Amino acid sequence: MRVLVVGAGLSGLSTAMYLGLHGVQALVVERHPSTSIYPKARGQFPHTMEALRLAGVDQKMVAASPSDQTFKIVIAASAAGPVFKEILVDQLGPDLSALSTAVWAGCSQERAEPVLAERARELGAEIRFATELVEFQQDDDGVTATLRDLTTGETSEIRAPYMVAADGHRSPIRAALGIGHHGRGVLGTGTGVVFRADLGDVIPPNALVYLQNPELPGGGGSLVTTDEPSQYAVSVGLGDHDWLKVIRTATGIPDLAAEVVQHGMTSTDIKHSVADRFSDGRVHLVGDAARVMPPTGGFGGNSAIMDGFHLAWKLAMVVRGEAGPGLLDSHDPEQRPWSDFIAEQQYTAYVERMRPDLADDTLASPVDPVSKLFFGYRCLSDAVILEPDDDRELLENPEEPTGRPGSRAPHVMVDGKSVVELFGRGFVVLTGAQQWVDRATDLGLDAYLVGDEVTKTYGIGAEGAVLVRPDFVIAWRSMQGEGDLASTLDRVLSRV
Structure with missing residues (x-):
């Protein structure tokens, strides 16, 4: 069964690419005849490049960037x-x-989209340009969509378990769902x-x-x-x-x-506009359909790519039957607060750089240190098991990592590579104790024995363990060597 993705911009192509990476095919439809012919968004931030590295296209983005970096x-x-x-x-x-x-990379949108499209096709996606979504209905089991080939005028009907709305800032899908x-x-x-x-x-x-x-x-x-x-x-x-x-x-x-x-x-x-909700039944919003920001700061294109990175693994696990449908309920509470926050940050930059006449006391203060914008965002939902004393802060300083659930897994060098390079394909357990490796292996999870520097950074000590999601987010940790890994995984994946 293929997931229907409407829109072949950065967010739609990213979603299709990562769906393929996780073993699920996508059908992408785009009303325009090709990918973007305009430069539009330019630049890929390091956290985005980590995600693109997982998909094997990071160096293609560098190669497609201007030679003068x-x-x-x-x-x-x-x-x-x-x-x-x-x-x-x-x-x-x-x-x-x-x-x-x-x-960092400096690839423009007109060059980035073909890179994503090529890789998505390699991973099993079908991309139909000059094809529009005419209408759709959803029920308890899936989405029925009517498509029109704009070249021939012919219509066809398809059935998909889920649909991703990547159809731009005007988003007819968002409007049809009545999402404000x-x-x-x-x-x-x-x-x-x-x-x-x-x-x-x-x-x-x-x-x-x-x-x-x-x-x-x-x-x-x-x-x-x-x-x-x-x-x-x-x-x-x-x-x-x-x-x-x-x-x-x-x-x-x-x-x-x-x-x-x-x-x-x-x-x-x-x-400056953010959707009131990012999900409606079996339809999920990404990219400009979910948020539109002033073009001052570069997070528009980067957040579009990262939308696909964060959503696709969840869709794939649900479609494959490895997670309960409730896992997708985490898309809105994890991505909408971030969208609200980063949209305000870009508005502040817009006022400073382009419209100083709009300056007033409602402007958000610029984040300090700036690294919080790239590596400090936390995902707070039922797909993360927060610790009892968690303050539920949306941002933390990645230069002083906590390793707590909801946070991005910290970078630590091990044998010449970042520990982050271990993540991305599935859930991963890091631990300093063999017992956790054995438990993880029994559950079909990848697990790694790590040394003191990693256990200290992740706050798990010699007997603890940490469970990392495919999107590099820490889902759970045991600081004292206690806890049931099987039931923990079931909770994270909404299987209970």
Whole structure:
């Protein structure tokens, strides 16, 4: 039985890829004729690269990135200046090497999506472009969907045990389910073009300039490099523009010779919106269908990929009969609080970088240390057995790891590799005691005897054990060598 995934963007393709990795085929339908032809989101964070490494595509993302792996982000009146603030200079992101062996990548969405699609197909997915979802119904046993081939006009009906809504920020599926949304709403509507020009030394090969300039439509916008040399994308407020004038103002070169690439023209809303729930029966929301954030911070594309990473293993285990359907009830309580949080963080960055006129006392404070944004988020649901004294905090400092349930499994180097590289295919037990290895083996789990550095970091001591989920989240731990591993696994997987 195949899971139906509607939408072949980053979240839909990621979901299909990880479903295949866990032994379940996906049928992906996408109304557009191909993957994205626009640069859109750029960059993969180390925690995302860890997930992509599991799927065997991390190095493909690096290879598809610009050869110059430096990156620059500034707030300025134009590319030529003056510069008001430097956000990032000559690097893709902060140094997180103490928390992960994974690297940063700078792959654009137009190049990342084909990488995900190719791997998803290798793992058994079928992807149908120019195909739209016409309607669907769900019942106690599955989802019945009517599809239309937009090339031939022919319709067909399919049956799937579950459906994943990866159908974008307007999400007809979300609307059909009657799922509302909350947030700050539409912040502005922008339009842009891709253009070619010789900018010489005005802008480095990999750069993003947030423009604050009253001479631009809407008072600002953005200018960003693309994968093509001498080709750039500029975005400003909506209107009927003299694009050559806009480009010259954005670049700060009044006599610049520029050629507009017409097929690169785009128009979109900048929104802050999170769905009121991420699941409805046998339908689960991911990507922009679940949350839409201002494009300031890079978490839009990364969270889309990670949605598939976190959801697919649960879907696969339920479809294969290895977990109870209740396991999928954890999708909403684990991913929606994170979405609310990160959307507010990106809104704060949006106000600082693009709309200082919106500054008020409702802005969220930037997270410190910044590593919390990448490795500090906790999953709090019934798919995790929290300890009695747990404070249920959504974030913790990964630079001072606790090893407690709900947290991301900490990085510790063992024999030249990160212990995180042991995770991902199924549930894993780490322990310093042979008895736990024997119990885990009897249950068909992978188990590893680890040394003092790991047991100390994970807080389990010489006699304890820790159970790690396929998405690198700690599901349970025994600190004193006590506990029933079999019943624990049944609880986590909703088999009781």
